[in-house]
Amino acid sequence: MECMQELRERAAELADLHHVMALLQWDQEVMLPRRAAPERAEQIATMSGIVHRKEVDPRLGELLAAATEQSEGLEVVERALVRKMQRDFDHSTKLPESFVVEFASLTSRALPVWVEARRRDDFASFAPCLAQIVAMSRRQADFLGYAAEPYDALLDLYEEGLTTARVGACFGAIREPLAAMLAGLAGDAAPGAAMPLAEPFRVEEQIRFADRLLAMIGFDFNRGRQDRSAHPFSTGLGGNDQRVTNRYRADSMEFIFSALHEGGHALYEQGVAPELARTPLASGVSLGIHESQSRLWENIIGRSLPFWHHCFGELVQAFPAQFGSMAMEEFVARINMVHPGPIRVEADEVSYNLHVLIRFELEKALLDGDLAVADLPAAWNQRYRELLGVKVGSDAQGVLQDIHWAHGSFGYFPTYTLGNLAAAQIWRAYCRFDPDHDATLARGDFGKVRGWLTEQIYGHGSVYPPGELLLRVTGEELQARYFLDYLGNKFGA
Amino acid sequence: MECMQELRERAAELADLHHVMALLQWDQEVMLPRRAAPERAEQIATMSGIVHRKEVDPRLGELLAAATEQSEGLEVVERALVRKMQRDFDHSTKLPESFVVEFASLTSRALPVWVEARRRDDFASFAPCLAQIVAMSRRQADFLGYAAEPYDALLDLYEEGLTTARVGACFGAIREPLAAMLAGLAGDAAPGAAMPLAEPFRVEEQIRFADRLLAMIGFDFNRGRQDRSAHPFSTGLGGNDQRVTNRYRADSMEFIFSALHEGGHALYEQGVAPELARTPLASGVSLGIHESQSRLWENIIGRSLPFWHHCFGELVQAFPAQFGSMAMEEFVARINMVHPGPIRVEADEVSYNLHVLIRFELEKALLDGDLAVADLPAAWNQRYRELLGVKVGSDAQGVLQDIHWAHGSFGYFPTYTLGNLAAAQIWRAYCRFDPDHDATLARGDFGKVRGWLTEQIYGHGSVYPPGELLLRVTGEELQARYFLDYLGNKFGA
Numbered sequence: 001m002e003c004m005q006e007l008r009e010r011a012a013e014l015a016d017l018h019h020v021m022a023l024l025q026w027d028q029e030v031m032l033p034r035r036a037a038p039e040r041a042e043q044i045a046t047m048s049g050i051v052h053r054k055e056v057d058p059r060l061g062e063l064l065a066a067a068t069e070q071s072e073g074l075e076v077v078e079r080a081l082v083r084k085m086q087r088d089f090d091h092s093t094k095l096p097e098s099f100v101v102e103f104a105s106l107t108s109r110a111l112p113v114w115v116e117a118r119r120r121d122d123f124a125s126f127a128p129c130l131a132q133i134v135a136m137s138r139r140q141a142d143f144l145g146y147a148a149e150p151y152d153a154l155l156d157l158y159e160e161g162l163t164t165a166r167v168g169a170c171f172g173a174i175r176e177p178l179a180a181m182l183a184g185l186a187g188d189a190a191p192g193a194a195m196p197l198a199e200p201f202r203v204e205e206q207i208r209f210a211d212r213l214l215a216m217i218g219f220d221f222n223r224g225r226q227d228r229s230a231h232p233f234s235t236g237l238g239g240n241d242q243r244v245t246n247r248y249r250a251d252s253m254e255f256i257f258s259a260l261h262e263g264g265h266a267l268y269e270q271g272v273a274p275e276l277a278r279t280p281l282a283s284g285v286s287l288g289i290h291e292s293q294s295r296l297w298e299n300i301i302g303r304s305l306p307f308w309h310h311c312f313g314e315l316v317q318a319f320p321a322q323f324g325s326m327a328m329e330e331f332v333a334r335i336n337m338v339h340p341g342p343i344r345v346e347a348d349e350v351s352y353n354l355h356v357l358i359r360f361e362l363e364k365a366l367l368d369g370d371l372a373v374a375d376l377p378a379a380w381n382q383r384y385r386e387l388l389g390v391k392v393g394s395d396a397q398g399v400l401q402d403i404h405w406a407h408g409s410f411g412y413f414p415t416y417t418l419g420n421l422a423a424a425q426i427w428r429a430y431c432r433f434d435p436d437h438d439a440t441l442a443r444g445d446f447g448k449v450r451g452w453l454t455e456q457i458y459g460h461g462s463v464y465p466p467g468e469l470l471l472r473v474t475g476e477e478l479q480a481r482y483f484l485d486y487l488g489n490k491f492g493a
Numbered sequence: 494m495e496c497m498q499e500l501r502e503r504a505a506e507l508a509d510l511h512h513v514m515a516l517l518q519w520d521q522e523v524m525l526p527r528r529a530a531p532e533r534a535e536q537i538a539t540m541s542g543i544v545h546r547k548e549v550d551p552r553l554g555e556l557l558a559a560a561t562e563q564s565e566g567l568e569v570v571e572r573a574l575v576r577k578m579q580r581d582f583d584h585s586t587k588l589p590e591s592f593v594v595e596f597a598s599l600t601s602r603a604l605p606v607w608v609e610a611r612r613r614d615d616f617a618s619f620a621p622c623l624a625q626i627v628a629m630s631r632r633q634a635d636f637l638g639y640a641a642e643p644y645d646a647l648l649d650l651y652e653e654g655l656t657t658a659r660v661g662a663c664f665g666a667i668r669e670p671l672a673a674m675l676a677g678l679a680g681d682a683a684p685g686a687a688m689p690l691a692e693p694f695r696v697e698e699q700i701r702f703a704d705r706l707l708a709m710i711g712f713d714f715n716r717g718r719q720d721r722s723a724h725p726f727s728t729g730l731g732g733n734d735q736r737v738t739n740r741y742r743a744d745s746m747e748f749i750f751s752a753l754h755e756g757g758h759a760l761y762e763q764g765v766a767p768e769l770a771r772t773p774l775a776s777g778v779s780l781g782i783h784e785s786q787s788r789l790w791e792n793i794i795g796r797s798l799p800f801w802h803h804c805f806g807e808l809v810q811a812f813p814a815q816f817g818s819m820a821m822e823e824f825v826a827r828i829n830m831v832h833p834g835p836i837r838v839e840a841d842e843v844s845y846n847l848h849v850l851i852r853f854e855l856e857k858a859l860l861d862g863d864l865a866v867a868d869l870p871a872a873w874n875q876r877y878r879e880l881l882g883v884k885v886g887s888d889a890q891g892v893l894q895d896i897h898w899a900h901g902s903f904g905y906f907p908t909y910t911l912g913n914l915a916a917a918q919i920w921r922a923y924c925r926f927d928p929d930h931d932a933t934l935a936r937g938d939f940g941k942v943r944g945w946l947t948e949q950i951y952g953h954g955s956v957y958p959p960g961e962l963l964l965r966v967t968g969e970e971l972q973a974r975y976f977l978d979y980l981g982n983k984f985g986a
Contacts, residue, residue, distance in 0.1 A: 222527045240531075
C-alpha cells in the first residue's frame, strides 16, 4: 500500500519535530538563562504553529482515510499506527492553529512566572496566568468536544477513553478504605519527625547516588541523562535520548524516590522496541500506564524490604553520617511511615491518592466555573485540613507545589491514581510469573523484572490501547482491589 | 510599506527557527547521550529541510523585490534588513533543498565520528566522512557560483565579498615578517617547557575561574551560560541566550584564554541592540569581525600586563599551588612566550597565523582536487615541519585537532587571520579614544572598553557590511601593519 509508505514518512517527520519541541522544553526547564524565557516562548510558539500545520494537513487526513479503508490487510503494528495517527489527527484538527500557538505561548510564559511565584510564596503573581490557562483549557475542551462534561475531553487527552464518571468511580472505590486505613495509621508518628538526620545531605553525593540508583535498575546512560530542575520530570528527545531530572535538598531523601520514579518512566521509554522508532507508537501508551511503571519502581519495588536488602550497603557507604548507625529494617520502616503532609510528591502511599483526589475536584471546579482562581488557595487549604488533617503552611507548600497547571495540563492528575492501581495489578501478575520475587529483588536482579516488563509492556510502545494492554498483561480490566490488598499487606502487618 | 511588515514577520519566524537549530547543535555537542547521535542527525536534517523551504519561499523573493524597489524611502536599519535578507535569500535559493538536507545530515553524522577518531587518534576512521564533506563542499561552491575559483564561493559565505586572491594577499603581507619574527624569537624556550606546573589544575577550580573571568569582562550570566564540550565554541540561541563552552585539562592554562576568546564572541552578541531582535541583523556581521572581538579580548587585552595587573591576585587565590610563588611579570612573560607547537588554539600570537595559512592552503587543495583526503595527514605534517619547525606527533594533535571540517565549514579558517588583523586595527582606534588604556585595564574598568566597543561595533549587529563597519570605526580599510606593529611592540621589547 503506497499510502502506508507516505504515512510512515509523515510519521517520521512529525516524530522528529515532536522531539525538537521536547528539547526546547527540556532546555527551558534545565538550562535556559533567566532572561531568555520570553524569547524561548516565541521560539516554542513558532515551532508549535509549524508542527500544528503539519498535524492538520488535509493530505494526512486523506492518507488516513485510504489506509483505514484497507486496514483489514494490515499487520498488527501497521493497523495500530493508522489508529494512533487517526486519533492524533482528530485531536489536532479540532484545535485551530491560532489557539494552539496562543496556548503554547501562554504556558511557556507561565512557567517562569510559576517558578518565581513559588520561590517567593506569592500565589497572586501567578493567579493571572492561571486564570488565562483555565479559560484556555475550557476553550480547549469545547474545541475537542465531549459527551457528558468538559473535563471528559481533557481526560481523554492523557488516557484514551477515560471519563469523569469513571475517575469518580475509581476514587469512590478507594476513598473510604484509604480514609479508614489512614485513621488507623496516622497516629504512628508526628509529621516531620519521620527522618531526623544527623547531617544534611551533600548535593554532590545525592547526584552521585541518584545516578547510581538509575544505573542499578537498568537506566542506560548511553541513551539518556539525569540533570537538575525545579521539579523532577522525565521526557523523551528520541528513542535513544531519555532525559530525567531530579531536585536535591539538604534535608530530604526525596531525591532517591524521585530518581526511581522518573527512572521508571525512562525504563518504559528505553524499552520500546527499536522497530517502532520515528512513529507515534514509539512511546508509552498512556499516562496511566506510564505512571504504573514509575510507581512500580518507586514504591512497590523501591520501598520494599528486599530492594533495600540489596541497596542499603551502598546507601550507607554514600551517606555514612546519615545512615551509618541505622539498621536496614529501621530505614525501610521510616521510608514507609504514614504521616500525611502538604506535599504530594513526598506523600506516603496511603495518603497519596487523597492528594490527587483534591486536585481532581479542584481542577474540575475551576473548569466548570464553580471555583474562581482567586479562591483556589483557600479551597485547597480547606480540603487538606478536612481530608488529610494537614494545615498547609504556605502557598509554596500548597497550591503552587506542582508544575502541571503552569504547563496547562488539566486532566493529568487523575492518571496518577490510575497508575497506582495499575501498578499493583501488574506487580501481582509479575509475582505469578516469578514466585521468588522477593529473592529476585534481594539479589539485585532487576534485569529479570525489567525483562518481563519489557516483554509484557515496554516493548509494545503504543501498539495496544491502555485497556487492552492491561488485559493482555494481567488477564483483567483495571481493579482497585489489588492496590488495596497491596496496602493492606504492607501496612496491616 | 506593507511588504516591510510581512518581511519582518518572516524574518522573526526564520530567526526563531535558526535559534532552534542552534539549540539542536549546542545540545548535540554539550549534552547529547552517546547513542542518540544518529537520531539527532535525523532531527537536524528534518528541521534543515523545513527551514530551507521557508528560506527559498518564492513569496519571500517577491517581497524582497518590492522592498528593494522602494528602498530609497527606507531608514538605515530597514534598508540593511532588506539587503541582508536578499543576500541570505540569494544564498539559499542557489542550494537545492535535497542538497541542504543531505549536507546537514552528513555533517551531523560526521561530528561524533570525528570526536571518536580524535579520541582514538585514528584519522582513517574519519577519512570517509571527510571525503564526502569535501565532495559536498565542492558541489556547494558550484551551486553558489563564483567568478574566479570555487573557494571564493565558500569564503563569501563567512565574509561578505572575500576572495581567494584577497586572502592570498593578506597572507602575503604577513608571511615574511612573521617568519622573520619567529626565527628571531623561537629559540627563547624549548617547546613544552613554557609552563611547568607545580600541581595539576583541578577541573572544578578551572570552571569556577573561567566563569569568574567571563563575569569580569562583562558576560551577563542572566543572558547566557558556560558549559563543557570537546572543543570550545560560542553560539547564540537568542538575543538573551549566548552559550559559550570551554574545555579543561589538568595540565593546561588553555581554559583561561578560551574563556576570554569565546567570551569576546559572546560580548559582541550580548551587545547587539535589542531593537534588532528577531531579525537577521541581530548578530555579528561577519566571522572576521567576530574573530576580531574574540582575539581582542583573548590576546590584546587578555595577554597584556595591565590586564593581569588587575587579575593576577585572583588567579593566585584560585590556584595557589600553581602560581603562589610566581611573580606577575613572570606569568605574563610565560603566557606570551613564543614557542611554535602543533595545536592552533594553543599557538602564540606570532605563529598563530601560520597555522591558519596551512589550513587555508590544504582546504583549497582538497577542494580543487589537488590533494586526496588520504594524503592529508602527510601534507599537514610536512607543512608543520617546514613552516613552523614542528614535528606533529599524532593525527589527534595534528589534522584531527579542529572541529571545522567535521562541521563542513570550508572557507572558515581564513577569517581567523582577518580577525587578528582587524583586532589590532580596532584596538589602535580604541587607544586614540582612551589614551590611558593601560590604566583603564589595570584598574579593571573593562566596562569602559566594552562600552566603546558596544557603541562602535556590537550595537550595530549586521547593519553595516564588514568593510564599511571597519571604515567607520577605524577610518581605514583593513591593514596588516597594525597587527605587525602590535607584534613588533610586544615582542621587539
